[in-house]
């Protein structure tokens with residue numbers, strides 16, 4: 001059963017309080033950050049803190065975000081991160097297949113890689129990046145860097161980013177990989193945050209990356225199948241099996257046509273719900 005990744009919380013790697021607090025937070029997965037939330041003079045100390053903490057978060061997926069490929073910290077970060085044996089290493093600003101190969105060559109062992117796509121060129125290469133290796137497990141949107149590179153504004157509804165979000169989704173799904181939406185910066189605006197979660201789920205993201213504990217509960221709720229969706233999925237599966245037993249390849253539920261593709265979607269919804277319940 002796949003891990004649920006509704007809510008994936010970043011923690012600044014130099015912030016001991018946040019690293020500690022996350023042990024009691026209801027996030028499906030964690031990203032212990034060494035990149036943008038850590039100032040250059042704190043990078044080495046944060047690396048030590050994060051690598052020491054990585055094994056202490058129970059059953060949740062724990063990942064470490066290293067600094068980018070072309071930074072002075074990358075080589076030391078990936079060596080230390082791989083030795084800490086997280087569930088994945090998150091690499092920011094991945095722009096091409098060549099970048100993926102450089103990462104795979106640099107990261108010892110077989111630890112999975114989550115690639116952040118956060119530039120126009122990354123969006124145009126999303127499928128090639130996502131399909132470059134079986135070790136590449138997840139694409140993660142970096143919508144702050146993306147908006148900066150596009151000269152776009154952050155607005156409700158995210159119209160300026162929609163082409164990019166869709167390209168990244170197409171790339172990830174075509175490669176059969178998971179994909180996480182970017183962060184919502186205004187930690188006080190929970191209505192705006194909920195609207196963006198709903199949009200992300202409707203677009204097809206598996207979950208959303210988060211920056212503050214207050215974003216966890218609404219995100220978990222919005223990205224989980226609702227009771228009505230679960231009941232509908234069960235009804236779809238039962239109706240289709242009944243139709244099949246009568247020699248038919250098509251059924252109706254609540255007046256709507258059901259074919260085997262709807263059954264596959266219903267099964268996916270039930271498997272997400274089961275993974276959440278198992279957690």
Ligand SMILES: CC(C)(COP(=O)(O)OP(=O)(O)OC[C@H]1O[C@@H](n2cnc3c(N)ncnc32)[C@H](O)[C@@H]1OP(=O)(O)O)[C@@H](O)C(=O)NCCC(=O)NCCSC(=O)C[C@H](O)C(=O)O
Pocket residue numbers: 009010011012017018019021022033036037092118141142143144145146182183187210211212213
């Ligand atoms: C955004 C924040 C700077 C807000 O900080 P602050 O005002 O201090 O928050 P609060 O006082 O409301 O905090 C309340 C308590 O919660 C803990 N806390 C806060 N944030 C986290 C967290 N992320 N994980 C765990 N715990 C957290 C505080 O310690 C307080 O605890 P207590 O002492 O018990 O009251 C801050 O939330 C923050 O730093 N968030 C993470 C920022 C981050 O990681 N940024 C990098 C990733 S985002 C990114 O890079 C995007 C991407 O690359 C792109 O391009 O888009």
Ligand SMILES: [Mg+2]
Pocket residue numbers: 036092118142143144145
């Ligand atoms: Mg970024």
